[in-house]
Amino acid sequence: MDINLKPIGTISSPYKVRENTPRQGRYSDKTSIIIIFDEFADGLEGLVINQHYIILYWQDRAERDELKVIPHGKTEKKGVFSTRAPVRPNPIGFCLVELLMIEGNHLTVRWLDALDGSPLLDIKPFWKELDSI
């Protein structure tokens, strides 16, 4: 079975190449702009500024054929499912972000680590009681 995703928008970010991307978006205060395609804009109703959201995006420049990687700062290979490396069979990026501004279809956020031009897949509200330990 193959599953087809349709991008719902695109991400405009300060990270143009992988080498300049923060190890995790949470460690940077740079902002990115999420641009929702017009046909999906109705789905934004109810988003609230200064709230936190889960962003799922497509890591379109990540390898998909490796099952083991050497994690950042380590020397031995580990299975990709025990790491946060973008390398994995389905490179779906996951970031918890803070929504700073909404201007029409443009959402300004911080903590996102996506490369510039990454396709957006989904936005979900973060619920502390569900999504934290």
Next chain:
Amino acid sequence: MDINLKPIGTISSPYKVRENTPRQGRYSDKTSIIIIFDEFADGLEGLVINQHYIILYWQDRAERDELKVIPHGKTEKKGVFSTRAPVRPNPIGFCLVELLMIEGNHLTVRWLDALDGSPLLDIKPFWKELDSI
């Protein structure tokens, strides 16, 4: 652009139909078993029992054509991106789970709310400093 996902496993869960599924997996102590397909099993190396993981799965029985829904317990429609409803253009389910047991390719977890037979997309380790507020 279309994006193709490949299921990396399947979820065996006590929830056979949507009506009997908990509103959120976190509110149930029932366990589910994640079965990783053999070809992806090498990616499991390094998973640790009693640790927490992010599970991404495909909500294969969810509608994809609606952009507004009435959230559980509410009376007015909201944009899907401000809700946790499975209805959305790319119905990727997201659950934080606790890993209880590993037996070969079988992972026993709690807090997962997936319907029985849902395709598994990804497993990522939960990092409290990145993934919490």
